[in-house]
Amino acid sequence: MNVINYKSYLKPYISRGSYLEKICPLIDKEIIKVLVGQRRVGKSYMLYQLIDYIAELHPGANILYINKELDDFDFIRDHNDLTAYVKSHSGDQKIYLFIDEIQDIEYFEKALRSMLATGRYDIYCTGSNADLMSGDIAGYLSGRAVEVKIYSLSYSEFLRFHRLNNSPGSLEKYLKFGGLPYLINLKLEDHIVYDYLKNIYATILYKDIVARHHIRNTHFLENLVKYTADNLGNIISAKKISDFLRSQRTNISPQVVLNYLDHLTNAFMLFKVSRADLYGKKIFESLEKYYFEDLGLRNSISGYRPPDVGKLMENVVYLHLLISGYEVTVGISGNTEIDFIGKKNGEKIYVQVAYMLTDAKTVDREFGNLLKIKDNYPKYVVSMDMIHGNTYQGIRQLQVSDFLMSKEFS
Numbered sequence: 001m002n003v004i005n006y007k008s009y010l011k012p013y014i015s016r017g018s019y020l021e022k023i024c025p026l027i028d029k030e031i032i033k034v035l036v037g038q039r040r041v042g043k044s045y046m047l048y049q050l051i052d053y054i055a056e057l058h059p060g061a062n063i064l065y066i067n068k069e070l071d072d073f074d075f076i077r078d079h080n081d082l083t084a085y086v087k088s089h090s091g092d093q094k095i096y097l098f099i100d101e102i103q104d105i106e107y108f109e110k111a112l113r114s115m116l117a118t119g120r121y122d123i124y125c126t127g128s129n130a131d132l133m134s135g136d137i138a139g140y141l142s143g144r145a146v147e148v149k150i151y152s153l154s155y156s157e158f159l160r161f162h163r164l165n166n167s168p169g170s171l172e173k174y175l176k177f178g179g180l181p182y183l184i185n186l187k188l189e190d191h192i193v194y195d196y197l198k199n200i201y202a203t204i205l206y207k208d209i210v211a212r213h214h215i216r217n218t219h220f221l222e223n224l225v226k227y228t229a230d231n232l233g234n235i236i237s238a239k240k241i242s243d244f245l246r247s248q249r250t251n252i253s254p255q256v257v258l259n260y261l262d263h264l265t266n267a268f269m270l271f272k273v274s275r276a277d278l279y280g281k282k283i284f285e286s287l288e289k290y291y292f293e294d295l296g297l298r299n300s301i302s303g304y305r306p307p308d309v310g311k312l313m314e315n316v317v318y319l320h321l322l323i324s325g326y327e328v329t330v331g332i333s334g335n336t337e338i339d340f341i342g343k344k345n346g347e348k349i350y351v352q353v354a355y356m357l358t359d360a361k362t363v364d365r366e367f368g369n370l371l372k373i374k375d376n377y378p379k380y381v382v383s384m385d386m387i388h389g390n391t392y393q394g395i396r397q398l399q400v401s402d403f404l405m406s407k408e409f410s
Contacts, residue, residue, distance in 0.1 A: 006051065006063050006064065006065035006098075009065055009067060009070070010048045010051065010052075010065075011045070011048060013045040013048050013049055014045075014160070014161055014181075014184075015049060016042065016045075016046065016049065016157065019046055019049075019148065019150060020046075020049060020050070020053060022148055023050060023148055024053075026146060027053075027054065027057070027122065028122055029122075030116060030119060030144070031144055031145065031146055032112055032116060032123045032124075032125065032144060032145040032146070033123065033124045033125070033145075033146060033148060034125055034126070034127060034145055034146065034147050034148065035047070035124070035125070035126040035127075035148050035149075035150050036126070036127050036128075036147055036148070036149055036150070036268070037128070037149055037150035037151060037268050037293075038128065038152070038204065038267065038268035038269060038293045038294065039128045039200060039203060039204050039208065040180050040181075040182060040200050041150050041151060041152045041180065041181070041268075041293070041294070042150060042152075042153075042181040043100070043126040043128075043150045044067070044069075044100050044126065045181065046126075046150055047065075047098050047100055047124060047126060050098070050124060051063055051065065051096075051098060054096055058096075061094075061096055062090075062091070062093050062094065062095050062096065063095075063096045063098070064086065064089050064090075064095055064096070064097050064098065065098045065100075066082075066085070066097075066098065066099045066100065067099075067100040067101070068099070068100060068101040068102065068104040068105060069100065069101050069104075076105055077105065077106060078105060078106040078107055078108075079105065079106065079107040079108055079109075079110040079111040080111075081105075082099075082105055082108060082111040083111045083114065083115075086111075086115065086121075090120070093120075094120055094121070094122065095120060095121050095122070096121075096122045096124075097115070097121050097122065097123045097124070098124045098125070099123075099124070099125040099126070100125070100126050101126060101127065101128065102125040102126065102127050103127045103128065112125075113144075116144055126150075128204075128208055128267065128268065149322075151179075151293065151319065151322065151323050152178060152179035152180055152181075152293060152294045152319075153179030153180070153181060154179065154319075154320060154323050154404070155171070155174050155179075155316070155320070155401070155404035155405065156404065156405055157179065158170075158173075158174050158179050161181060161183075161184050162183075162184055162188070166401055166405060168401075171400065171401050171404075173188055174295075174316070175295055175304075175309065175312045175313070175316060176295075176296070176299060176304050177193050177295075177296045177299075178197070178294040178295040178296025178297060178298075178299070179294060179295075179296070180197070180200070180294055180296060180297075182196070183196075183296070190304075193296060193300075194296075194299070194300045197294075197296050197297050197299075197300035198300050200297065201225075201297055201300060201301060204267055204269055205218075205221065205222070205225070205269075206218075208267040209221065209263045209264065209267050212263075213263050215260075215263070217252075220245075220250070220252060220260070221260055221263075224241075224257070224260050224261070224264075225264065225269070225301060226301055226302060227241070228261075228264070228270060228290045228292075229292070229298050229301045229302035230302050231290075232290075232291065232292070232298065232308070232311040232312070232314070232315055233289055233291065233311050233314045233315065234289065235287045235288070235289060236261075236287070236288060236289065236290055237287055238254040238255075238257035238258045238261070239254045241254075241257050242254040242256075242257055261290070265290075268293050269292065269293055269297070270290045270291065270292060270293070271290065271291045271292075271293065271318070271322070272288045272289075272290055273288060273289045273290070273291065273318065273328060273329065273330055273340075274288055274329050274330070275287065275288065275289075275329065275330040275331075275332045276329040276330070276331060276332065276341065277331075277332060277333065278331045278332065278333035278336070278338065278341075278373065279333060283329070289330060291314075291315045291318045291319070292315060293319075295312055295315055295316060298312075298315070299312075309355060309384070310353075310354070310355035313353055313355060313382070313384065313400055314339060314353045316400070316404065317339075317340065317351060317353050317382055317400070317403065317404075318340060320403070320404050320409065321340060321342045321351070321409065324342075324344075324409045325344050326342035326343060326344045326349075326409075327342070327343045327344065328340050328341065328342050328343075329341050329343075331350065333372070336369050336372055337369065338350050338351075338352060338369055338370065338373070339351055339352050339353045340353075342409075347377065348375075348377040349377060349378045349379070349380065349409070350370055350373060350377060350378070350379045350380070351379075351380045351381075351382060352366045352367075352369060352370055352379075352380070352381045352382070353381075353382050353383070354366045354381060354382070354383045355383065355384055356383060356384050356385055357381070357383050357385055357397075363392070366381050366383075367381060367392045367393070367395055370395050371393060371395070378396070379394075379395045379396070380395070380396050380397070380398055380403070381395060381396070381397045381398070382397075382398050382399075382400050382403045383397065383398075383399065383400065384399065384400055385397070385399060386399060387399060
């Protein structure tokens with residue numbers, strides 16, 4: 001057997017233990033582990049961490065690593081190439097197979113299905129497109145794959161990666177530059193960080209969206225991204241966008257707008273948040289809100305301005321709930337709207353986000369909407385106010401950094 005030296009491809013990394021805890025119970029199980037997420041959120045480095053963990057767990061394990069972003073693996077173009085390469089490096093023993101950016105291998109699912117059937121492979125792979133689970137893998141493997149979503153750094157990870165203390169200045173850096181892990185290699189200065197992020201944005205837009213979906217109207221796609229960046233957390237109506245474009249003598253149907261928004265969410269650049277009735281299960285299928293996977297990426301597109309801090313706070317609270325494992329919707333009941341309802345393990349929390357509670361009217365609105373909810377699930381108002389742990393008629397008020405650092409929601 002000719003086992004390739006995978007160690008030559010690994011790079012130093014900072015451990016992200018929360019993801020390792022999720023994946024560990026799946027090691028040595030006959031199910032494909034698929035790490036999905038936007039480009040540059042750290043999926044490759046999670047593979048490195050897993051490889052090291054398995055090498056320690058099983059000394060002498062046969063580990064095979066393939067990275068489709070490296071020229072060394074350009075020859076693996078389809079499932080036949082993948083199968084031939086893996087077989088040439090396999091013997092009679094079990095193989096731990098790691099494939100980075102597997103979506104770049106045509107019909108990869110055929111090879112994975114065949115390997116899984118032998119029972120001799122423990123398979124881990126990464127991908128930068130949600131279609132990996134919604135179609136390619138889930139459809140062909142009939143429940144033999146599990147998705148693990150990797151997000152950009154949480155606030156606590158951001159502090160650890162950048163060796164910062166929790167402070168107003170650190171929070172501002174997080175809101176301004178976002179949580180892509182590679183930023184630890186750059187000076188956190190506007191022109192340096194945003195030049196890097198603009199290149200990431202172009203790669204996602206043109207490789208993961210335009211090329212994959214054969215989009216011709218790239219000008220409209222770019223304008224749509226800019227529109228969502230400017231309207232962060234606002235209700236977005238495909239019909240209103242289409243009507244506005246028509247008034248500008250540009251004919252784009254609402255369905256095309258929705259298709260483009262779906263492409264952006266499938267590339268994990270955006271997250272779509274549905275609205276749900278507060279007292280039932282009805283999900284409103286239109287007029288969703290959209291948030292960015294990474295705030296730095298958003299700011300590189302739309303700019304970082306003090307008036308936007310409230311929107312950025314709302315985005316970062318939403319991301320924190322996602323990272324903490326919540327299923328998140330916007331709550332609607334008549335004219336009452338709750339920013340976020342988080343559901344996990346049969347429990348529920350309600351969260352309102354406000355920049356500053358500067359006057360009685362704002363306090364009445366933010367707390368009042370929560371007071372209308374008559375169940376006993378926890379309710380929170382998150383703001384920038386330097387106040388810690390206070391309650392208002394039983395509703396907790398948390399400063400945003402306290403909310404982001406709290407283990408209560410993890």
